[in-house]
Amino acid sequence: MEPVSRRSLLRGGLATAALAATGLPVLSGCSNTTAGTSNAKTTQKSAAALLPTYRKYAQVKPDLVGTDLILDGFLSYPDKPVRAIEETPGDGKTVTFMTNIPGAIPPTEDRNSFWQTLNKRIGSPLEISMASNDEYPEKFATRIAGDDLPDVINIPPATAQLPGLLQAKCQDLTEHLAGDAVLKYPFLANLPAEAWKGCIYNGAIWGIPIPRGMARTALPLYREDLLAAKGIKDPAPSNFQEFLDLCKELTDAKSRRWAWASAPTNYVKQMLDIPYLWKQEGGKFTSANESEQMKTALESVRKLVAAGVVNPDAFGSGASQQKQWFNGGIVCFVLDSFVAWNQFYADNTAGDAFAVNMLDVPGFDGGEGTPWLGLALNNITAFNKDNEHSTETLLKLADWMSASFGTEEYLFRKYGLPGSHYTMQGSDPIPSRTGVTETGIGLQYFGDAPMALYLAGKPDVVRKQYAIQQKITPRLIKDASYGLYSDTKDRKSGQIDGVLNDLATQIILGRKPVSDWDEGVKVWLSNGGEAIRGELEKSYAEAAKNAGTK
CATH class of the missing domain: 3.40.190.10 (Periplasmic binding protein-like II)
Known part of the structure; x- marks a missing residue:
């Protein structure tokens, strides 16, 4: 779905x-x-x-x-x-x-x-x-x-x-x-x-x-056949810089081919061990938006965009258009799930040579990243x-x-x-x-x-x-808010997340400085984020109490 x-x-x-x-x-x-x-x-x-x-x-x-x-x-x-x-x-x-x-x-x-x-x-x-x-x-x-x-x-x-x-x-x-x-x-x-x-x-x-669950876990799917044509087999960048270099190698704007169908912000977040939506420790909840690494993620994705490795039409297109670019060989990477992996074969227009694989996530400076388990x-x-x-x-x-x-x-x-x-x-x-x-x-x-x-x-x-x-299974992390109810989250998250996501886009495009993120998060918290945190913590505490007295 x-x-x-x-x-x-x-x-x-x-x-x-x-x-x-x-x-x-x-x-x-x-x-x-x-x-x-x-x-x-x-x-x-x-x-x-x-x-x-x-x-x-x-x-x-x-x-x-x-x-x-x-x-x-x-x-x-x-x-x-x-x-x-x-x-x-x-x-x-x-x-x-x-x-x-x-x-x-x-x-x-x-x-x-x-x-x-x-x-x-x-x-x-x-x-x-x-x-x-x-x-x-x-x-x-x-x-x-x-x-x-x-x-x-x-x-x-x-x-x-x-x-x-x-x-x-x-x-x-x-x-x-x-x-x-x-x-x-x-x-x-x-x-x-x-x-x-x-x-x-x-x-x-x-x-x-x-x-x-796992079926919805999303990592970069890549056109294995297109990479093989450039002599690249089993790509495995070990850090962000090697990932950026790989993307540059796969991009040829004059031939209308780019590495990415969209800016891979969530992939870079996983390199930096940023939580999937919410993190819980000791009953206290922290939003991914508050992570100390968020500004590094935005700055890094801005480097990808500035390097020209993302299709320039990405920010005005939808998921359907981006999938068509992937099947048509206009881009080599798309961030998507195991469900989409099969669907790409069903929609294949490239013939028998068409082949898809999935890229693991490295740590930003080396080691291993933390992929997010699908809902x-x-x-x-x-x-x-x-x-x-x-x-x-x-x-x-x-x-x-x-x-x-x-x-x-x-x-x-x-x-x-x-x-x-x-x-x-x-x-x-x-x-x-x-x-x-x-x-x-x-x-x-x-x-x-x-x-x-x-x-x-x-x-x-x-x-x-x-x-x-x-x-990836040993490193998967979950959204800590799953299974907990927050009324404010359901009523207001679309609105307040939309404002913050728009700010992230402006930063990634180089139209606003990364330093604006801090103020954006403060506004997000005051407009509902803090209330969501409180409701999740209350829900978590009640669940823990009931589990102890069941």
Whole structure:
């Protein structure tokens, strides 16, 4: 995914207004692990006490075995996919679902053979209200304001006043999923604990996580074929200066080729051991913005821009345009994730020579940098409190949607029907254009399995992905604010972060001095950053207290 646009919903304005319009409870400083406004049966239960039992699905054996962080790798699709769920999960009644769609809007059900077959297989007609990534925030907020929510709802994790929305409008799933109760749904039990932490608020489980984690970890992807053409194999700069030299070597502005699609600010931050959003020590939180190394990072990125190694159109372009530059060979590097790595092959326009790899992060002055672990979940799938289905039916559907890689259910869900939507190359499904179009109905946001490392017909790509994950895993750092709730963060971070990010851009472009950063951070703190810190610290303390008394 695929993230929903931050333009409106994730900046809090539309969703906050919608909550107010419906009279939903507007909570302040409410921890996702505290019981302040929860019902009696979940009072004083910590997130740790509520976590569903993790049981990895073991019926499909990977070629490259993963860990709790490293993704399982498959060099080919299992030639005899396991039929994991014999029972039809639906109840025969229409299930309504609202979601965003990262690609083009697919054909409607009456013109979509995949969708029609899906309805038969799950035993309930699935009625999907979908919108593009950019349009979804406004549509979501409008449906909240109109009290017009479907049975199943794709809720972005940064939704403003999220605990209030979940408690007022969504089913409490605690008794169905907490602890060993989840084992009734083996593919929900297969979801990692870190993802579930983002679904627990006020002592209750309010939804199903759509897991990401390592899949969303972003480092420089590079065009291995373009570097090889210049005699560069296995690039491994050992510090920032060597990285800058490599970028200069790869840039030829006269031939319209640059090293970078955008200024790699976050990559340089990782060289300098700057926290991923928030750092926690002894219950005290520090924003990455406050790091002593931030000015060094900005000054260093300004050197990259001044050296001409970043496409000059980068600051007026979006992610889609930058991906096109990468596929077209206009740039050699783009900062992106393992999900994007596979997508670049799907979108490849360069022919058989096209090859992608990922660059590790060195320490700024030598040694090793600290890569940032991607956010554990993509979205929360919640059930409307007023839907007409049993909770068990909707959980069975979510479980079916979450069936693991290597199962027959996964093969159908992701690829469709053989002949119509894909052809077989050995045991690997190769999607057709019709398959890509018709299967893109957003099922991955109803329920999804942890990502597996796999690319049909390209086992070498899987080996590269597995190798870099093994290399970076011991050094990964997480956002310390994940799983903690700050009302100010959800309402104001889009606005105050936007102002500070604009200042960073002006510094990087050489239009303002690096010394302006200090004053910018002071303003950021006074306009909401300090309040966010206080709420995170309070939430962390409450979580620690509850964990000690569970």
